Amino acid sequence: xxxxxxxxxxxxxxxxxxxxxxxxxxxxxxxxxxxxxxxxxxxxxxxxxxxxxxxxxxxxxxxxxxxxxxxxxxxxxxxxxxxxxxxxxxxxxxxxxxxxxxxxxxxxxxxxxxxxxxxxxxxxxxxxxxxxxxxxxxxxxxxxxxxxxxxxxxxxxxxxxxxxxxxxxxxxxxxxxxxxxxxxxxxxxxxxxxxxxxxxxxxxxxxxxxxxxxxxxxxxxxxxxxxxxxxxxxxxxxxxxxxxxxxxxxxxxxxxxxxxxxxxxxxxxxxxxxxxxxxxx
Amino acid sequence: xxxxxxxxxxxxxxxxxxxxxxxxxxxxxxxxxxxxxxxxxxxxxxxxxxxxxxxxxxxxxxxxxxxxxxxxxxxxxxxxxxxxxxxxxxxxxxxxxxxxxxxxxxxxxxxxxxxxxxxxxxxxxxxxxxxxxxxxxxxxxxxxxxxxxxxxxxxxxxxxxxxxxxxxxxxxxxxxxxxxxxxxxxxxxxxxxxxxxxxxxxxxxxxxxxxxxxxxxxxxxxxxxxxxxxxxxxxxxxxxxxxxxxxxxxxxxxxxxxxxxxxxxxxxxxxxxxxxxxxxxxxxxxxxxxxxxxxxxxxxxxxxxxxxxxxx
Numbered sequence: 366x367x368x369x370x371x372x373x374x375x376x377x378x379x380x381x382x383x384x385x386x387x388x389x390x391x392x393x394x395x396x397x398x399x400x401x402x403x404x405x406x407x408x409x410x411x412x413x414x415x416x417x418x419x420x421x422x423x424x425x426x427x428x429x430x431x432x433x434x435x436x437x438x439x440x441x442x443x444x445x446x447x448x449x450x451x452x453x454x455x456x457x458x459x460x461x462x463x464x465x466x467x468x469x470x471x472x473x474x475x476x477x478x479x480x481x482x483x484x485x486x487x488x489x490x491x492x493x494x495x496x497x498x499x500x501x502x503x504x505x506x507x508x509x510x511x512x513x514x515x516x517x518x519x520x521x522x523x524x525x526x527x528x529x530x531x532x533x534x535x536x537x538x539x540x541x542x543x544x545x546x547x548x549x550x551x552x553x554x555x556x557x558x559x560x561x562x563x564x565x566x567x568x569x570x571x572x573x574x575x576x577x578x579x580x581x582x583x584x585x586x587x588x589x590x591x592x593x594x595x596x597x598x599x600x601x602x603x604x605x606x607x608x609x610x611x612x613x614x615x616x617x618x619x620x621x622x623x624x625x626x627x628x629x630x631x632x633x634x635x636x637x638x639x640x641x642x643x644x645x646x
Numbered sequence: 647x648x649x650x651x652x653x654x655x656x657x658x659x660x661x662x663x664x665x666x667x668x669x670x671x672x673x674x675x676x677x678x679x680x681x682x683x684x685x686x687x688x689x690x691x692x693x694x695x696x697x698x699x700x701x702x703x704x705x706x707x708x709x710x711x712x713x714x715x716x717x718x719x720x721x722x723x724x725x726x727x728x729x730x731x732x733x734x735x736x737x738x739x740x741x742x743x744x745x746x747x748x749x750x751x752x753x754x755x756x757x758x759x760x761x762x763x764x765x766x767x768x769x770x771x772x773x774x775x776x777x778x779x780x781x782x783x784x785x786x787x788x789x790x791x792x793x794x795x796x797x798x799x800x801x802x803x804x805x806x807x808x809x810x811x812x813x814x815x816x817x818x819x820x821x822x823x824x825x826x827x828x829x830x831x832x833x834x835x836x837x838x839x840x841x842x843x844x845x846x847x848x849x850x851x852x853x854x855x856x857x858x859x860x861x862x863x864x865x866x867x868x869x870x871x872x873x874x875x876x877x878x879x880x881x882x883x884x885x886x887x888x889x890x891x892x893x894x895x896x897x898x899x900x901x902x903x904x905x906x907x908x909x910x911x912x913x914x915x916x917x918x919x920x921x922x923x924x925x926x927x928x929x930x931x932x933x934x935x936x937x938x939x940x941x942x943x944x945x946x947x948x949x950x951x952x953x954x955x956x957x958x
Binding site: 396456461463516599632 | 675690762783786787889894
């Protein structure tokens with residue numbers, strides 16, 4: 366490689382990383398604004414114009430937040446809602462996806478396509494009808510009022526994800542187990558599901574995030590503040606006249622920490638889930 | 647083996663046997679999809695029908711009395727100025743949002759495509775805005791754009807761009823931009839990840855051949871990358887259009903549709919009319935109009951998705 370060629374390629378590298386780091390920095394700004402504000406004392410957070418760097422950073426807010434807000438309760442509720450949605454969705458999706466992957470029957474195509482359409486049917490345009498149904502079912506102010514609709518709207522992703530994956534598992538494996546006298550349920554839980562792990566992890570992560578992140582259902586169906594989740598809790602702290610920004614941003618930081626841990630460990634599965642359906646192999 | 651084939655098999659005994667076997671085998675297949683199918687019918691199908699029905703009634707949320715009014719809601723909606731204003735506000739919200747997400751997503755993806763050290767780190771970092779609660783992102787942006795204490799004003803003042811703090815979210819002509827920025831921030835990661843996956847599926851040989859022919863970078867992008875990426879871009883922008891169209895949490899948390907309804911979109915209006923004001927019938931009529939939009943999007947999506955008779 367000539368000197369000039371070398372210079373040009375390293376210049377390109379510098380530019381590439383420069384752009385990437387610039388974009389990353391831009392994207393990180395909101396996180397910086399959020400986190401740095403929580404390090405300020407109350408007097409400084411209401412400084413106009415804002416100080417861009419906390420003058421005397423302290424973690425005081427993270428000690429106060431447990432007693433001054435219901436953050437622990439909200440995180441707990443978020444877990445209940447997310448785990449409940451994951452369990453319900455999987456209970457419905459696994460048999461359906463398995464059945465479609467292993468059988469050819471009249472109505473399969475219709476079922477799979479209608480499921481795909483549900484995916485596109487956003488909850489908010491259905492909220493008036495759902496409101497009626499949830500009240501008719503007497504589910505108001507129960508966790509199920511949130512879990513049931515969340516499961517319905519995550520079901521399509523789960524069915525398609527698992528269906529696609531089940532199809533790649535050779536039937537021969539199951540047949541040899543059947544010859545060995547394994548029951549249908551044993552075959553599913555002992556042989557098929559362990560092999561489906563990547564799709565299961567992607568499905569569970571997607572469903573968990575969906576249920577953790579959405580405000581709409583909790584806003585509409587849970588008026589009892591003892592059942593608020595993190596988004597609803599944060600929303601309830603936005604006052605018309607007065608907002609305790611310091612506490613609210615501290616709650617926000619705490620509310621995303623479990624998610625950051627999830628991302629760090631499961632990034633590949635999340636990406637696999639996001640690209641399924643949009644990028645065909 | 648198809649249904650027809652199985653039934654046209656020969657001998658009577660075996661036909662009966664095989665017929666029974668078919669039914670038996672399929673009854674299990676149906677039994678396994680039944681819970682999911684029934685659940686979706688109850689939680690999605692029934693509310694859809696209920697929405698259509700309600701849209702023909704005058705139905706206050708706080709009473710059990712419903713009065714049939716026929717198409718009155720629709721007539722009033724189409725004759726109101728609000729509706730056309732909502733369409734315009736929804737349109738600019740979707741167009742600006744999707745354009746921003748697509749361009750930024752493409753920019754990130756193109757730069758992440760090559761042999762990048764620490765790509766996993768970058769990819770994870772760029773993913774975060776997509777995966778955290780919309781309401782949290784919304785309050786953070788609300789804080790950044792705060793008229794007195796916000797970071798944005800502090801930066802603009804420092805740079806000398808403005809002389810006095812501006813209240814973006816309180817200004818009817820600026821507020822929607824203040825909200826759309828947050829929505830773009832949230833929606834860009836999805837686009838970047840999809841585009842990245844699409845870019846990585848383009849055969850490297852195409853670029854090598856072009857390089858031998860002396861094609862410049864821009865030409866490679868224009869004549870190889872874009873055409874190869876076409877279907878991915880199509881699907882991603884369509885999905886993004888749908889999600890931006892129905893985006894609720896961000897707007898609701900940042901402005902609640904205000905000031906003076908300037909950030910209200912169709913779905914925000916559904917919520918305001920149907921649930922906040924408790925006019926279920928009118929809200930349902932607006933929802934049906936929302937259905938029609940989604941239905942249009944869904945048809946386009948299914949067309950693209952099942953194009954070329956791909957097997958399900």
